[in-house]
Amino acid sequence: xxxxxxxxxxxxxxxxxxxxxxxxxxxxxxxxxxxxxxxxxxxxxxxxxxxxxxxxxxxxxxxxxxxxxxxxxxxxxxxxxxxxxxxxxxxxxxxxxxxxxxxxxxxxxxxxxxxxxxxxxxxxxxxxxxxxxxxxxxxxxxxxxxxxxxxxxxxxxxxxxxxxxxxxxxxxxxxxxxxxxxxxxxxxxxxxxxx
Numbered sequence: 001x002x003x004x005x006x007x008x009x010x011x012x013x014x015x016x017x018x019x020x021x022x023x024x025x026x027x028x029x030x031x032x033x034x035x036x037x038x039x040x041x042x043x044x045x046x047x048x049x050x051x052x053x054x055x056x057x058x059x060x061x062x063x064x065x066x067x068x069x070x071x072x073x074x075x076x077x078x079x080x081x082x083x084x085x086x087x088x089x090x091x092x093x094x095x096x097x098x099x100x101x102x103x104x105x106x107x108x109x110x111x112x113x114x115x116x117x118x119x120x121x122x123x124x125x126x127x128x129x130x131x132x133x134x135x136x137x138x139x140x141x142x143x144x145x146x147x148x149x150x151x152x153x154x155x156x157x158x159x160x161x162x163x164x165x166x167x168x169x170x171x172x173x174x175x176x177x178x179x180x181x182x183x184x185x186x187x188x189x190x191x192x193x194x195x
Contacts (some may be wrong), residue, residue, distance in 0.1 A: 007019075007089050008023075011097050024127055024148075040182055042160050044116075052179075061067075062179055072086045072087075073142065073143065073144045074086065074087045074108075074113060074142065074143045074144065075087055075140075075141075075142055076100050076126075076139070076140070076141055077140040077141075077142075078133070078138070078139050078140070079138060079140070080132075080133070080137045080138065081129035081133065082128065082129075083126060083127075085099065085100050085117070085124070085126045086099050086100070087099055087100045087101070087102055087115065087143070088100070088101060088102065089102050089104060089123055090102065090104060091103055091104075091116045093187040096116065096117055096118055096124075097118075097122055097123050097124060098123070099117075099126075100115050100116070100117040100126050100127075101115065101116045101117065102114065102115055103115070103116065103123060103166055105166070106145075106166055106168075107168065108130070108143050108176070109143055109146040110172060111169050111170070111171075111172065111173070112166065112167065112168055112169040112172075112173045112174075113141060113143075113170050113172075113173070113174045113175070114166040114174075114175045114177065115174065115175070115176050115177070116176070116177045116178065117176075117178055118178065118179070119131075119168060119178045119179055119181075119188075120181065123186070127176065127178035127188075130155075130176060130178050130190055131155070131188060133152050133153070133155050133190050134152065134155065135151075135152055135153060135154075136151055137151070137152045138150070138152075138153060138190060139151075139152065139174055139176075139192040141174055148172065148174075148194050149194065150172075150173070150174045150175070150192030150193055150194050150195065151193060152190060152191070152192050152193055152195050153192065153193045154189070154190065155188070155189075155190045155191075156188075156189050156191075157180055157183075157187070157188060157189070158186065158187050158189045159185060159186060159187070160184070160185050160186060160187050162187075165177075165191060166187050171193065171194070172193070172194035173192065173193055173194070174191070174192040174194075175189065175190070175192075176189070176190040176191075176192075177189055
């Protein structure tokens, strides 16, 4: 009959501990690699989008890079009206004095993204030129790994009590809301559809 000695039991415990440690370590390494791989794919998708002109005399312009003055992963850009601004959660005065505000009850990436900003009379009036947008104008939205382009499909005036345009949608839209000058009961509403 085999007699178990302290050396044998301690050696066996050590081997089992090493095996368990290696299994756990390998699981974390695999998970870390998966995370890095998906992160790389997301970065590759957003960093290598280019817009090519059909006119061969014009150079290719890379428009997917984050603007230099924007240091966050959440911003709105509307090139036609020279707007580039960071976005923050909420639509309180404190938020909108410094940022474009995100309507908390709307999506941040899929469906209907709702944003609001001042257009006059405040420290930052990011939506001051929203009334100039026309159908087909481009809106760029970035939220962490999500980088989307929209085309304006509506620029309308709505009642300040009308929240229909901020309802969830199956297709990807962006809805921009601001006040109408000297008309406190109305709001300007610009809607873009993802392209």
